[in-house]
Amino acid sequence: MADFAKERDWDQFHSPRNLLLAMVGEVGELSEIFQWKGEVPRGLPDWKGEEKEHLGEELSDVLLYLVRLSDVCGVDLGKAAMRKLEINAIKYPVKLCKGSSEKKTPINAGSGASGGGVTGSIYSNSSTSNSNGV
Numbered sequence: 366m367a368d369f370a371k372e373r374d375w376d377q378f379h380s381p382r383n384l385l386l387a388m389v390g391e392v393g394e395l396s397e398i399f400q401w402k403g404e405v406p407r408g409l410p411d412w413k414g415e416e417k418e419h420l421g422e423e424l425s426d427v428l429l430y431l432v433r434l435s436d437v438c439g440v441d442l443g444k445a446a447m448r449k450l451e452i453n454a455i456k457y458p459v460k461l462c463k464g465s466s467e468k469k470t471p472i473n474a475g476s477g478a479s480g481g482g483v484t485g486s487i488y489s490n491s492s493t494s495n496s497n498g499v
């Protein structure tokens with residue numbers, strides 16, 4: 366994406382805000398594909414080849430803008446995502462969460478923004494407490 370933009374002298378347009386808005390626009394296009402279809406089974410067995418190809422294109426647009434946004438913000442997305450996976454694993458321990466999609470929120474989590482304050486197994490149901498302690 367960096368090469369793609371540079372070759373076209375498009376760095377001037379690829380500001381963080383522009384890229385974020387472009388990505389959200391592509392999320393809208395992705396949503397349109399599923400719009401009015403109701404729930405669809407995993408693997409999309411009834412979809413035509415061209416519909417799946419279109420889906421792949423819109424998914425790619427979202428991914429490409431996300432990667433580019435991370436890059437221009439100076440975020441190593443690969444590293445950040447691996448770290449977030451580790452945070453998620455601590456926040457949602459298998460023994461507490463297996464078979465349940467209920468959101469678990471640590472009690473007295475403080476700021477809570479990046480998984481900070483996730484400690485031990487002192488969890489409450491998010492319907493009674495969120496990460497802001499409200």
Ligand SMILES: Nc1ccn([C@H]2C[C@H](O)[C@@H](COP(=O)(O)OP(=O)(O)OP(=O)(O)O)O2)c(=O)n1
Nearest residue numbers: 366369370375378391394423425426427429430
């Ligand atoms: N200033 C731009 C414009 C486009 N792209 C790249 C990133 C996306 O992968 C793709 C988006 O192109 P379009 O805006 O033409 O969007 P679509 O491909 O979805 O076409 P359309 O909106 O006509 O369906 O091109 C980019 O990096 N920077």
